[in-house]
Amino acid sequence: MVAESRIKGWCPGAWRPMATGDGLLVRVRPRLGQFTRDQMLALCEAAETFGSGLIELTSRANLQLRGVTEASWPRLMSFLVEHDLVESDPQVERRPQLLLAPDWRAGDATHETACLLLARLADMAELPDKMGIAIDAGEAPVLGEASADFRIERSASGALQPRASGGLLVRADGQALGTPVDSPASAVELLLRLAHWFVASGGRQSGRMHRHQISLPAWAPASIPPAKAGPRLALGDHARGRVVGLPFGRVSAPVLRAAVDSASVTVVRVTPWRRLLIEGDEIGGVAFSGLLNDEGDPRLDMQACPGAPHCEQASVETLGLAERLSGRVEGSVHVSGCAKGCACRQPTDLCLTGRDGRFDLILSDRADGTPVATGLNESDVLAYLENEDASRL
Template sequence: MSVKGWCPGAWRPMMSGDGLIMRIRPRLARLTRDQILGLCALSQSHGNGIIDLTSRANLQMRGIKDDDHQTVLTALQDLDLLDTTPEAEAKRNIVTTPLWQDGDLTTRLHAAILDTLPQMPTLPAKMGIVIDTGTQPILTDTSADFRFECSATGLILRADGALTGQAISEAEAPRALLDLANWFLDTNGAAAGRMAKHLKSTPLPDNWQDTAPNQAAQPPQPGGTTYGAPFGSIDAAALAALIQNSQATALRVTPWRLFTLENAQPCAPHGFITDANDPLLHTHACPGAPACASATVDTRALARKLAKPGLHISGCAKGCAHPRRAATTLVGNDGTFDLVENGHPWDAPRATGLTATDLLTPAS
């Protein structure tokens, strides 16, 4: 089992069991009709036809052959879905609320932060920024280290792991971000790797925690023109058909295995989830074997049969699909499953050596 200390990109893909994984980071998590149809075509012609939704509102093409990497990069550049350099791509780790409107605070902050990124110091690879500046934050469970949110009196920047943030004006936001990033590095935060972990051992100055954010709200649910993807896995052909049949003009990605279509007409869901209570939307499962070289078990076929809220089926102990506590976690181990209850994939199991047949057989 190999644990990577970074996330794949387009310039710097990651090799998996089914080929290269290339991550696309759409600006403001939005793709135009031409961009999403182009991405679907690329996935089918150069990948395995599967596009993943990530927990940071990005998209991943899977199964890209090594020899096709440059061809796909050129195509992404033509679609305006590629940063100019690998370094620019690595720094642009930003998640925005999907509820933004043209010209609002979120879009203005996003533009200002993009202009600021070249000045940002080099941070640990998985660190990121959230712009969660609707009336109420909805990205509180989304992985990030620097959180722009709203309070009862205005804008704040909150270090992840702190309950409160620093009140700032919109004009002060870029400088505040740079100051907090430099404080993190100056206090040896790089050794911890993430802001929340760093704050467990290093006190945050009082001036960075003087204002509470507004109370968090529930994120959007599937229904209408918002669709869910089981396990965050999208069949590119099905998505292209949905875009064409609905006449959608754009697509917005979310961190919750959901995507929203803009200006879409009612049509068949093409296998996507439209019911907020569908158990598949609340079941976690990584691609498993043979797609992932670290996995020794087929995860998703079993997950579809056992689907229920609080279930996580992981191909190995890394727990990539849900690196958090779950009510029931089944962890692949040398071709069988270990059972972890109310824990993480890497926690001690209550039972080991379970087969898929064992798990599908009702208890007598």
């Protein structure tokens, strides 16, 4: 077994890992947006045995293992298949990813729609790798900021009947309005039809729905708005357990194992917001060590790549500096082990990029931007920010 050759622009998966500075990145998709306790423990073991031990949570609610080598990848895949974390057929994994509103309940419209769509994915058109589908049919859509090319949502009028299976719409990304449907089954049929229309109308060249500059077909009129957006899951106690945050979107296997290795934990829901919902009896109120419990914690939003010693491209440690900067800067922050900038491709108010064992300090730009100061160690960075009044950044 050899990892497929990797092409820029691919959306990596477990069967098609992406080569990064710290080895292969192996992405694992939770079915219905959740892992059982046993699956989560197996994932921790996999991260430590075959990778660097770091686990990241992506903006599409996947978990990814870092630091996997070409040599260990085949054994990792056997392990993941054995523990039902990855499909044994690589073609099945290539089907579009479903992103579910994390707060779904068994039998509600989000769950029913997802199950119906999963059963029909073999009928789905062959969409570009990066395309995804959001199933967000609760009382109020919560996935509006998450990347998705087609969405099944509650309509504004349907919000008055959140437990009913009607009052849904299917919305193409880039459209403010969606097409009404009267049931989850109708939503799935319309979605499949739209996916085939996307391909037949040349969408594969655009790559994503919002870039496909063509009118929707007459049989899918965008005519009604979705319901008003609702809040994301807040950190802290939840009716089904506890919501915790991952600092910088990342957790080490031992920290995650300690959080879920309790008989009272049943399931872990994965969100696109650097948060996990750990479900189980009597875990409300538990302050999970190493995870975030405070909604205002700046580490929920800061960007930092794994850095040294996890990545051989890095000449600096990133996570320690990111921790020290937490709460000192009001604007957006990115700490990058090198100019590649894996953690964030966008400009941030403050970016610190490692080079030759020191940091370059960059303002309002990406990790490869022009620095305003160079050759800084961690103390220099803190002193610079103090002198410059970092609160204004």
